[in-house]
Amino acid sequence: MPDTSATQIAKLISLLPPAPAAWVQTAQSLPELRASLDDLVEQWRAEGKERGKTLEDLERALAQQGVDAEPHVVRYVRLSLDD
Amino acid sequence: MSEGEQDAVLVARCREGDGEAWRALVERYSRYVYAIATRGFGLTGDDAEDVFQETFTRAYLHISGLRQDVAVRSWLAQVTRRLAIDRIRMRARDQPDAALDADMRGAEPSIEQIDAALDVHIAMATLPEHCHEILDRFFARDESYRKIAHDLDVPMGTIASRIARCLDKLRVQLEGKNLPDSPVR
Numbered sequence: 001m002p003d004t005s006a007t008q009i010a011k012l013i014s015l016l017p018p019a020p021a022a023w024v025q026t027a028q029s030l031p032e033l034r035a036s037l038d039d040l041v042e043q044w045r046a047e048g049k050e051r052g053k054t055l056e057d058l059e060r061a062l063a064q065q066g067v068d069a070e071p072h073v074v075r076y077v078r079l080s081l082d083d
Numbered sequence: 084m085s086e087g088e089q090d091a092v093l094v095a096r097c098r099e100g101d102g103e104a105w106r107a108l109v110e111r112y113s114r115y116v117y118a119i120a121t122r123g124f125g126l127t128g129d130d131a132e133d134v135f136q137e138t139f140t141r142a143y144l145h146i147s148g149l150r151q152d153v154a155v156r157s158w159l160a161q162v163t164r165r166l167a168i169d170r171i172r173m174r175a176r177d178q179p180d181a182a183l184d185a186d187m188r189g190a191e192p193s194i195e196q197i198d199a200a201l202d203v204h205i206a207m208a209t210l211p212e213h214c215h216e217i218l219d220r221f222f223a224r225d226e227s228y229r230k231i232a233h234d235l236d237v238p239m240g241t242i243a244s245r246i247a248r249c250l251d252k253l254r255v256q257l258e259g260k261n262l263p264d265s266p267v268r
Contacts, residue, residue, distance in 0.1 A: 004257050009257065012203040013203055015192055015196060016201060017114065017224060018114055019113040023117070030139065071136075072140075
């Protein structure tokens, strides 16, 4: 019999606290990130030159393009190129 | 509209490049992904954030390939679990003690309980806004009576009774749904 007591419901509510607001905002900003980086990603994908490179290489390549290589930016580009 | 139908609408809009729909999808599932990473697998700090962000980045990049729009919830759970396990294995290679810590996490909630918790939160969202807010503040955000009373501009002496009334409304809402048989530890 499922337990729908107030105590059980209260415990279940407490299992899902909010994620840190900054994490949520970063994830929500992916469309803007795509808009700003997709030309570069397409160019690199066409050239095939960044595929398989290390994170350090990718950070350096982004910096050379004037892109601030923050972790979420590097992650987006890395996963885009892995496709 | 059922939860699955709401997801399907959001996913379809995301696929068309609707940024608002993406933000809504992240809002809807951010607690779930966070709880699986932190409570289900005990990840903390950078490990938890990396798994959280990588889950949503993969979801964003691959949403057009999702076979069933209604399955986004289980898909997110699966990706989060896989990434969390990868992270734990990586830590175990680097720091053998971390694997021991992971093995000793017997008191943490199961993924099934986190799933049930999400069902409760989804049901909470259908309650009147004042009920949703007070239950979330007290139980999920762990706010004190004093803070809740101050922020909501209500007498502190009424907080307990408001919470009890709202919990009862939620209980009625949940009756008939499949909460886990075993109590949360």
